[in-house]
Amino acid sequence: MPKLERPKPPVFERVEDERLHRKQRLAAAFRLFARLGFNEGTDGHLTARDPEFTDHFWVNPLGVEFCDVRVSNLVLVNHDGDVVKGDQAINREAIAIHSQIHAARPDAIATVYAHSIYGKAWSILGRPLDPLNENACAFYEHHSVFHDCTEVLFNACEYQRIVETLGNNKAIILRNHGMLTVGQSVDEAAWWFINLENSSQAQLLAEAAGKPHIIEHNTARLTRNHIGAPSNGWFCFQTLYNRIVRDQPDLLE
Template identity: 30%
Template sequence: MADTLRMPKAALVELATQRLEGEVWGEAWSARQKLALTCRILFDAGHDSGLAGQITCRTDAPGTYYTQRLGHGFDEITASNLLKVDEDLAVVEGEGIPNPANRFHTWIYRERPDVNCIIHTHPAHVAALSMLEEPLVVSHMDTSPLYDDCAFLKDWPGIPVGNEEGEIIANALGDKRAILLSHHGQLVVGTTIEEACILAHLIERAARLQLLAMSAGTIKPIPPELAREAHDWISTRKRDAAAFAYYARRALRTHAGCLD
């Protein structure tokens, strides 16, 4: 005899949450390994744009973070070839130099102490949407983690190498976890590497769905209360860990060497 068929939705949500909290996903990967896996996951998901884009995460030393070496594509990143840099982008550990566009990451880290990972890429559908100067529209359950959580910078400030661009992007992001940058690309932040990776994966899918829907008709909105419910239900630390573990397993089937 089933015991849950007469339970109200709130009770079922609570039961599912309790069960979810008891599960463990993923391996005991280091931050370097998670960054390398994220690069391969996003490369496979269409985030490749030559040498454009940066991924960073804080290290245990205040004012420093890991990032990729300039000259390496996302499909070449390994745990061992990542750099450790300071807020001036001076290399603390590793060989080579970082992308000078990493400067705006420093501004975001300073403004957002809750952020531990930043991912900035130029995937095709995000880039195409950015050319229309259209903000991201979230109107599907799958993309609800970005509902009311994606800022929009309409005016392109030029290449993100100066401090001015860092201030503009950090201010435009505000307290949200994602931002669509007109004529540029996307940027997401996370309290964990897993969270940032899943959001980066999701924002490109959201842009692709939006462009497809716009080409077929007028996008219909979803009820705000249901969108917020889905946002909070889907986007949790445990679900991010589960999704990241899946994408990592898939990436490791073809990118086993990224963990060194």
């Protein structure tokens, strides 16, 4: 019998096909986040680097709910926050942190920041997550905490310090604000955010019930190397993508 291999991220010959693929994944992530309750009014941003103009990225338009985002209303902006393609406004101040991350991290194809209830609750504690299960181990020694958020909208100095605190990690907890994730694909970044939200919920419940048992260092690190690999983050998103496209095909318009 032939050996069946696990699916891998696609490789594109034409930049137009890769751009469409990223925009479809981005629109699907917005719809999924709306379904999961990660949206809060007009707050929250998911961005995807353009494959041709790599100092530009696609983002959701201002005032459009996550449940209404589709491929056709995504907006292309440059690193100064200027709209390059699209006919709707964007929140320039709110996406400034995305532009700094994309500039500092060439590997960051996508950046995710949304307002999820357990992520906000965990961020208030100002602590990194503990390796309590295999999902949480994905972030073991691979996420950081930024303690110095001083305003509802971050200022330029804070943007730079957030990027420095994020470093090469896949996620950062912004104390008293929420969480942000990055990935080598939209799929990966979206999955890390979903996983981080679920891990926050699990630890909050565990600590409310008693004293959690923490997975020991070597086991947590080995688990991270498998569960936390970019390829696994991409793979875990595929069933969610297929489901949301099946349920809401208009997102591809």
